[in-house]
Amino acid sequence: ETGVTQTPRHLVMGMTNKKSLKCEQHLGHNAMYWYKQSAKKPLELMFVYNFKEQTENNSVPSRFSPECPNSSHLFLHLHTLQPEDSALYLCASSHIDRGANEKLFFGSGTQLSVL
Amino acid sequence: DAKTTQPPSMDCAEGRAANLPCNHSTISGNEYVYWYRQIHSQGPQYIIHGLKNNETNEMASLIITEDRKSSTLILPHATLRDTAVYYCIGRGGGTSYGKLTFGQGTILTVHP
Numbered sequence: 001e002t003g004v005t006q007t008p009r010h011l012v013m014g015m016t017n018k019k020s021l022k023c024e025q026h027l028g029h030n031a032m033y034w035y036k037q038s039a040k041k042p043l044e045l046m047f048v049y050n051f052k053e054q055t056e057n058n059s060v061p062s063r064f065s066p067e068c069p070n071s072s073h074l075f076l077h078l079h080t081l082q083p084e085d086s087a088l089y090l091c092a093s094s095h096i097d098r099g100a101n102e103k104l105f106f107g108s109g110t111q112l113s114v115l
Numbered sequence: 116d117a118k119t120t121q122p123p124s125m126d127c128a129e130g131r132a133a134n135l136p137c138n139h140s141t142i143s144g145n146e147y148v149y150w151y152r153q154i155h156s157q158g159p160q161y162i163i164h165g166l167k168n169n170e171t172n173e174m175a176s177l178i179i180t181e182d183r184k185s186s187t188l189i190l191p192h193a194t195l196r197d198t199a200v201y202y203c204i205g206r207g208g209g210t211s212y213g214k215l216t217f218g219q220g221t222i223l224t225v226h227p
Contacts (some may be wrong), residue, residue: 043217102147102215104215107158
């Protein structure tokens with residue numbers, strides 16, 4: 001148990017569906033992240049939220065829409081996805097300070113399949 | 116970020132020490148070396164990080180060469196549960212945060 005909980009664990013959706021991924025952290029962290037891991041590829045950073053403000057959008061298509069209502073919750077809204085968007089979507093959190101800021105805690109991920 | 120180079124795969128016998136090397140010859144003075152691992156179908160797990168000095172925690176030890184161009188992650192007594200992909204990442208401190216660049220890592224297989 002990492003203190004970062006993601007739901008659902010698995011998701012199958014059609015290309016016309018709208019769904020949302022949820023992430024919650026119980027660690028008192030002030031930054032949250034979405035990463036994507038496609039099959040046979042390295043993890044890719046998608047979005048960064050620092051103190052609820054989006055500070056990074058790594059050229060992600062608009063069919064992925066993040067939302068961070070507070071420092072403990074992060075959502076990824078999905079609509080009109082493509083089959084190539086099938087991947088493991090990972091949420092992470094960390095505490096930002098002046099030192100080493102890359103100690104991230106990851107959830108178990110949502111395995112997404114787009115049909 | 117510093118470019119890192121790791122062997123694609125390694126084997127280790129259960130109970131033995133696993134020594135995973137990482138080359139980061141372009142690392143700059145303020146960049147930390149981080150190690151993560153990812154067990155199949157799970158999220159990455161932070162292991163350890165260091166800047167100049169060797170570090171040890173309950174999971175592993177990190178040995179950084181004096182010139183900081185390479186490091187070694189040591190799992191002192193590997194178990195079957197340590198089978199995973201291990202990532203070495205060079206990342207700056209200061210105002211940067213969370214923007215980890217994961218490479219292909221080293222697939223460590225611990226066998227009985």
